[in-house]
Amino acid sequence: MKSKKVIFPESHNIEVREDEIDLEDVSPEEIVIKKHYSLISPGTELACLADKENWFELPGTPGYAAVGEVVEVGDHVSDVETGQIAYFFGSHSEYEKISTDRFFLATPDSLDEKLIPFVKMTTIAMTSLRVSDIELGDYVMVTGQGLVGNLAAQLAKLQGAFVITTDLSDRRVELSRNCGADLALNPNKTDLKDEIRKFTELGGVSTLIEATGIPKVAVESLELIANEGELILLGTPRGEYRDDITELLNYCHLEQKGNITFKGAHEWRLPPFHNEYVKHSMERGSKIVFKLMEQGKLNIKDLLTHVIEPEEAEEAYDGLKEKKDEYLGVLMDWT
The missing domain is CATH 3.40.50.720 (NAD(P)-binding Rossmann-like Domain)
Known part of the structure; x- marks a missing residue:
């Protein structure tokens, strides 16, 4: 099956490519997610595009905030079902295989899917309060x-x-x-x-x-x-x-x-998954954000300025860099 993805092949260059993904070749511990939406993280991704992040290697696919539908489940995965809508740290790609030890949360049915990727930006922001x-x-x-x-x-x-x-x-x-x-x-x-x-x-x-x-x-x-x-x-x-x-x-x-x-206050000072020995984790923070969004205590809708096709990625990154009055929250639509 064809799968689109955004690529930074070299600094200051953006492409959309198609790869083949074999949905039948799923390891026992993997799941495959069909993205619905992924959110651009402006500061980090513009730094990646400029080749100023040591952890990001060019060429590479950026992105770490996504929501989508589980379409394949490995034989050893027991707590995830096909058809489930999930929030996870996904890249800007149409399909993605992830191991079940990756960060992954089922999403509340009450929330608009377009708002789910903003959970990541909110938990990043939440770290500043945790350390203060x-x-x-x-x-x-x-x-x-x-x-x-x-x-x-x-x-x-x-x-x-x-x-x-x-x-x-x-x-x-x-x-x-x-x-x-x-x-x-x-x-x-x-x-x-x-x-x-x-x-x-x-x-x-x-x-x-x-x-x-x-x-x-x-x-x-x-x-x-x-x-x-x-x-x-x-x-x-x-x-x-x-x-x-x-x-x-x-x-x-x-x-x-x-x-x-x-x-x-970098978010990765916190463990991804919760356990009895920690008070704060990315998992707990994400669940708190879900509740705040359900209760209408966070204004997320006004932060969403653009929903784009992947082919419009170059224009979106240019806008986030040069047109800050217009561009803020930019979602890529993979549906």
Whole structure:
């Protein structure tokens, strides 16, 4: 059977190819899933496209958030049935064989399938809260309102924080405000430090979640954090940035300046599957997101801006890079 997939054959190059997949050649521990939708993760996949991710080898197929239907089940698989709709860490391809030890969850019937891949972006965002000290009534700031940043802000709001967001795109600032941010700002159009000082009445926020992945933004945001506050690195830092590291460390170290704690919040610090010895895992986080979506506590629908055919992938990646007012959540439709 023919199976389409998106390929990055080399840096800054995108192709859609067709491979043969033999649905009868399934190992006893494998299942085959026919994708319905897969979601582009903009920051990671644009970095992969530029050959700036060490773990991603070119040529390669990107993507790690998908939903689809189980169409074949190996002889030794007992807890999965054909016809089952599943959420899993799937690539941008029409069919995919996965081992049963891969991450895989049955989806609630009540949820729109188009929203299911956004669970991945939400659990990535959730990691910033898991490592933070956010408490009811705290002031939290999220820099960058892409998918992960927007969802981190929504989750911080659900945790009881007063939430400030920033982005250079006016459309994303507006969307963030519509998703519940108490104060949403474009740093190019306001005195950020003055606005935050007035809003918090504390001289700064207690937690700053950095979701852009731009090191310069993280460093320049330190002055927006109150004494004894924390900087959460949610977006993976990318790109070169040069500064006086002694001055930076002194700012974080000395009480009269900041006394600020740095924390990494990469999702893979958590185990994929839940067990009795851990409180947090990707599996538990995903199930929590399912419940929040079912209860209408997360605004996912407004984050979905485009549903595209795989053949439109190049245009979509260009849009995510160059047209941030228009492109945000982009699904590939494999149906």
